[in-house]
């Protein structure tokens with residue numbers, strides 16, 4: 481088994497397989513130090529927590545407080561949405577970086593898993609007659625790995641999906657027409673995580689560990705980093721949250737992220753299976769990208785173990801059909817969150833009718849226990 485990509489999808493899959501006694505090799509183009517510091521998502525939803533509990537890994541991999549409230553703020557006026565408690569597992573604020581670090585420790589340092597960093601020129605051979613193989617090069621030369629199965633966990637711009645011949649996959653894409661300026665700052669969330677609507681555009685502040693947070697500011701699709709010097713970021717945060725007392729803090733990292741959703745169908749071709757961002761992208765407003773990656777590899781790990789141990793490939797044959805309904809459900813949630821939080825803001829962008837509809841949707845969350853329960857289920861990934 482060869483897994484391409486040591487992001488959250490590839491490392492989780494390799495850890496599950498290793499725990500099940502199935503050997504695999506992970507090929508990663510970056511060095512370990514680089515992937516250990518890469519900051520992105522911040523929440524493992526309740527479904528993901530339950531998954532790690534089922535695989536006996538929750539205590540080793542997850543850390544961080546329970547995520548059970550969001551301050552949905554409109555022009556500075558906050559309303560705290562509390563997830564409807566049912567006594568089950570709760571979502572956790574666990575940064576992607578922390579999860580990746582814990583996975584690396586468990587897989588590489590504790591279980592001696594085979595993760596090869598700094599590889600280049602990865603190519604897939606997956607033709608009908610020969611045995612599947614992956615070739616790559618590193619400092620010691622060129623290598624070929626013959627294998628039974630290949631899993632592409634190499635993100636949106638990897639080689640796995642690109643190796644599939646034209647005409648096999650259909651790509652469904654939705655562009656929102658705006659972007660986010662994402663800024664990692666040295667200032668913790670004080671109080672509740674914020675999803676903010678404002679006449680100046682969307683703003684969010686979400687925790688990234690005890691000392692840091694990530695701010696997201698809606699911006700134009702063609703904005704570049706030069707349009708967002710640190711001072712403008714802080715001025716805009718104060719204006720959108722209507723909190724003039726917020727002080728500037730160090731900005732460690734910033735990026736402009738166009739908001740889009742994409743699903744590539746089917747998520748497999750012969751003995752190659754796609755998982756995580758290699759197969760789909762979810763707009764980050766719903767905080768589902770990493771969680772969908774975890775869902776894919778949970779299903780795939782069970783199918784691969786069955787194929788290797790019992791010579792039963794039913795789970796692999798059905799992989800795409802099994803995961804896609806869940807992926808579409810959470811694409812819908814991501815689109816709902818994105819439309820609602822952005823339409824409810826600046827009416828010059830989306831029109832006053834859509835603004836009022838979006839605000840009515842938010843009101844429903846606070847006025848209807850049925851709407852609140854559904855929102856909770858979707859946030860927790862349990863719908």
Ligand SMILES: Cc1cc2nc3c(=O)[nH]c(=O)nc-3n(C[C@H](O)[C@H](O)[C@H](O)COP(=O)(O)OP(=O)(O)OC[C@H]3O[C@@H](n4cnc5c(N)ncnc54)[C@H](O)[C@@H]3O)c2cc1C
Pocket residue numbers: 484485486487488489490507508509510515520521522523576599602633634635636637638639662737755756757758764766767768769770771772773
């Ligand atoms: C700004 C931002 C905020 C986000 N916020 C959230 C959030 O709040 N919640 C959430 O759930 N998700 C969020 N996401 C999405 C989440 O980060 C991704 O969905 C997640 O990283 C997907 O994991 P992955 O393992 O599939 O891909 P990746 O994390 O991209 O990992 C792919 C790996 O493959 C490697 N690779 C690529 N090409 C090759 C190659 N040719 N050979 C070998 N290796 C290769 C890469 O170096 C990388 O290590 C956010 C994303 C961004 C950009």
